[in-house]
Amino acid sequence: MTVVRSPARAPSPRRRAILDAAAGLFAARGFHGTPIEEIGAAVGISGPALYRHFPGKEALLAEMLLDVSERLRAAGDERVTRAAGPQEALDALIRGQIDFALDHPALITVHDRELGNVPEPSRRQVRRLQRLYVEEWVTVLAELYPGAPPPRLRAATHAVFGLLNSTPHSAGELPREAMAVLLHGMARAALATMVNQD
Amino acid sequence: MTVVRSPARAPSPRRRAILDAAAGLFAARGFHGTPIEEIGAAVGISGPALYRHFPGKEALLAEMLLDVSERLRAAGDERVTRAAGPQEALDALIRGQIDFALDHPALITVHDRELGNVPEPSRRQVRRLQRLYVEEWVTVLAELYPGAPPPRLRAATHAVFGLLNSTPHSAGELPREAMAVLLHGMARAALATMVNQD
DNA sequence: TGCCGATGTTAGTCATCATTAACGAATTCG
DNA sequence: CGAATTCGTTAATGATGACTAACATCGGCA
Numbered sequence: 001m002t003v004v005r006s007p008a009r010a011p012s013p014r015r016r017a018i019l020d021a022a023a024g025l026f027a028a029r030g031f032h033g034t035p036i037e038e039i040g041a042a043v044g045i046s047g048p049a050l051y052r053h054f055p056g057k058e059a060l061l062a063e064m065l066l067d068v069s070e071r072l073r074a075a076g077d078e079r080v081t082r083a084a085g086p087q088e089a090l091d092a093l094i095r096g097q098i099d100f101a102l103d104h105p106a107l108i109t110v111h112d113r114e115l116g117n118v119p120e121p122s123r124r125q126v127r128r129l130q131r132l133y134v135e136e137w138v139t140v141l142a143e144l145y146p147g148a149p150p151p152r153l154r155a156a157t158h159a160v161f162g163l164l165n166s167t168p169h170s171a172g173e174l175p176r177e178a179m180a181v182l183l184h185g186m187a188r189a190a191l192a193t194m195v196n197q198d
Numbered sequence: 199m200t201v202v203r204s205p206a207r208a209p210s211p212r213r214r215a216i217l218d219a220a221a222g223l224f225a226a227r228g229f230h231g232t233p234i235e236e237i238g239a240a241v242g243i244s245g246p247a248l249y250r251h252f253p254g255k256e257a258l259l260a261e262m263l264l265d266v267s268e269r270l271r272a273a274g275d276e277r278v279t280r281a282a283g284p285q286e287a288l289d290a291l292i293r294g295q296i297d298f299a300l301d302h303p304a305l306i307t308v309h310d311r312e313l314g315n316v317p318e319p320s321r322r323q324v325r326r327l328q329r330l331y332v333e334e335w336v337t338v339l340a341e342l343y344p345g346a347p348p349p350r351l352r353a354a355t356h357a358v359f360g361l362l363n364s365t366p367h368s369a370g371e372l373p374r375e376a377m378a379v380l381l382h383g384m385a386r387a388a389l390a391t392m393v394n395q396d
Numbered sequence: 397t398g399c400c401g402a403t404g405t406t407a408g409t410c411a412t413c414a415t416t417a418a419c420g421a422a423t424t425c426g
Numbered sequence: 427c428g429a430a431t432t433c434g435t436t437a438a439t440g441a442t443g444a445c446t447a448a449c450a451t452c453g454g455c456a
Contacts, residue, residue, distance in 0.1 A: 028314065033314075035414085036414065036415090037413080045435090047436090051415075116226065116228070117231070152371075155380060156384065158367045159381060166359065169356045170352065174353050182350060186354065189391045190385070192387060193383040193384050233443060244406090245444095397455105402452090403450100411444085414440090414441085414442100416438080417439090419436090421432100421434085
């Protein structure tokens with residue numbers, strides 16, 4: 001018998017293609033609104049062929065969200081340790097989130113929309129990774145703005161995620177780099193209000 | 199000619215209850231993930247009884263989103279005209295959006311998640327109302343920050359919506375008024391970057 | 397009193413899926 | 427050469443779920 005199920009063992013191009021196509025479709029029509037048939041069609045195979053690559057539709061979603069959460073967390077982790085000081089770390093986190101959101105708007109959308117459809121073993125894992133990522137931000141912010149209570153910093157972090165992840169909604173309003181600069185400035189300014197204690 | 203379908207003719211309490219329950223369920227499980235049976239159960243009636251109040255599931259969603267869009271737009275409109283100057287108008291818009299998001303997190307969630315499931319006559323209408331609301335913000339911002347090109351203002355507006363609508367994600371982090379104050383400050387600060395021309 | 401509209405109920409009906417079966421071709425490698 | 431593994435294909439199969447039918451109940455009210 002084979003191993004239980006190693007998530008990202010041999011990333012065959014077919015698997016990749018399926019995950020990419022599914023991300024777009026889930027973002028556009030939602031998990032329940034997307035028949036497995038269409039996912040197959042999007043990569044040139046038809047319907048049940050997906051089961052040669054994933055144990056099921058939910059497992060596909062689970063792998064997708066685990067991958068996103070892990071990539072975000074890992075990237076954040078690396079950027080923070082690479083940074084010289086807290087301000088630099090914060091800028092790196094912001095820039096990282098912006099790049100990801102601009103590069104993969106569909107993944108961002110699915111990530112905060114479909115967690116409820118991930119089956120339970122994986123759901124907890126995704127949540128854990130999300131929490132770690134948030135705490136990464138909170139830690140940096142706490143260094144930068146000591147005196148601000150952590151719940152406040154957590155709420156502010158979520159708010160900034162909302163701001164940065166707005167990208168899928170304002171698609172095409174501005175060229176990419178202009179959008180990146182705009183969002184970066186807004187995020188920085190929004191977080192700078194953490195200095196006030198009121 | 200009459201209007202397409204007078205949305206809120208006689209708001210019977212039953213109708214209200216159904217819309218409220220459906221909002222919560224759609225936010226939690228998604229439109230396609232919520233059987234009509236559960237909506238009924240949530241208000242004490244069972245399943246197909248809904249058809250005594252709405253022509254169908256999609257129509258229910260349509261009415262819900264039309265109502266939200268209309269309320270947001272109308273409230274914004276009124277607040278702006280009531281305000282003395284642009285800064286005051288902006289603060290009123292921000293405060294209005296925050297109050298709505300804090301009072302009706304489910305509606306906020308459904309509003310930007312399920313538009314794709316609204317059938318076509320209504321979808322256009324919802325989009326129109328959303329656009330009007332955004333333009334309301336853009337107009338105020340243009341007065342406050344002349345020199346900033348409208349696309350930039352539009353993108354910034356969407357970003358601030360993302361920030362303010364983050365409330366459902368950070369539920370319970372802070373007491374309500376603290377959250378309102380926090381978000382207001384962040385939104386203001388984020389928009390203040392519109393003065394820079396870079 | 398006796399009809400009626402409003403509001404429910406429970407049993408179909410019909411589609412739409414996810415998932416599985418049964419079966420083929422191609423590639424690997426013994 | 428052949429068996430086995432891989433990756434597809436097209437028919438079931440079975441649930442689920444929206445919507446419709448047929449049938450109560452009940453509060454007016456002519």
